[in-house]
Amino acid sequence: xxxxxxxxxxxxxxxxxxxxxxxxxxxxxxxxxxxxxxxxxxxxxxxxxxxxxxxxxxxxxxxxxxxxxxxxxxxxxxxxxxxxxxxxxxxxxxxxxxxxxxxxxxxxxxxxx
Amino acid sequence: xxxxxxxxxxxxxxxxxxxxxxxxxxxxxxxxxxxxxxxxxxxxxxxxxxxxxxxxxxxxxxxxxxxxxxxxxxxxxxxxxxxxxxxxxxxxxxxxxxxxxxxxxxxxxxxxxxxxxxxxxx
Numbered sequence: 017x018x019x020x021x022x023x024x025x026x027x028x029x030x031x032x033x034x035x036x037x038x039x040x041x042x043x044x045x046x047x048x049x050x051x052x053x054x055x056x057x058x059x060x061x062x063x064x065x066x067x068x069x070x071x072x073x074x075x076x077x078x079x080x081x082x083x084x085x086x087x088x089x090x091x092x093x094x095x096x097x098x099x100x101x102x103x104x105x106x107x108x109x110x111x112x113x114x115x116x117x118x119x120x121x122x123x124x125x126x127x128x129x
Numbered sequence: 130x131x132x133x134x135x136x137x138x139x140x141x142x143x144x145x146x147x148x149x150x151x152x153x154x155x156x157x158x159x160x161x162x163x164x165x166x167x168x169x170x171x172x173x174x175x176x177x178x179x180x181x182x183x184x185x186x187x188x189x190x191x192x193x194x195x196x197x198x199x200x201x202x203x204x205x206x207x208x209x210x211x212x213x214x215x216x217x218x219x220x221x222x223x224x225x226x227x228x229x230x231x232x233x234x235x236x237x238x239x240x241x242x243x244x245x246x247x248x249x250x251x
Contacts (some may be wrong), residue, residue: 113236
């Protein structure tokens with residue numbers, strides 16, 4: 017199974033500042049034949065289902081604010097919130113869909129400092 | 130709009146069985162696979178498996194074989210999760226989540242149902 021390890025477990029960022037969440041996979045999730053990285057990111061607010069933010073490691077889902085960006089390839093990935101807003105308080109999860117079983121990171125809780 | 134609506138919360142006794150439904154709307158049901166995800170209290174999501182809405186073929190993750198069954202009623206665009214011999218450790222929120230795209234490898238999840246809280250307690 018591919019293990020997804022997120023860091024940090026939590027972070028507190030001032031409004032308008034940058035938040036960076038990291039995710040590492042235990043093996044590469046880059047499919048060389050199409051050069052695609054099989055990683056998605058989700059945001060989960062308290063009491064709600066997860067909401068898709070990013071897929072293919074860096075493709076922003078329609079309707080997601082452009083302050084959210086994803087980067088990385090191979091085994092190391094990053095979700096960046098360029099200017100934290102109050103509505104961004106949530107837990108964020110990375111997810112690999114490269115191979116079964118599909119797996120998630122442990123989550124990063126983002127709060128306002 | 131694309132939407133998944135799940136059945137309501139359940140309180141069950143150990144040893145009982147239950148079924149969660151997930152009704153899809155706003156798209157062609159058979160064009161996207163359906164996944165089931167468990168989220169235990171205070172934990173992250175855990176993929177339980179997927180059912181092809183085209184063939185009805187289910188795939189179960191390790192740890193979700195035997196007591197867990199995925200099924201479909203394509204006539205009403207609904208997927209089902211059945212759990213038998215319920216245990217206290219099955220207490221969790223269960224989500225259905227559609228494949229994000231129609232391609233064979235478009236296996237991110239979007240959208241998700243609202244979740245069904247299952248509580249197993251004597």
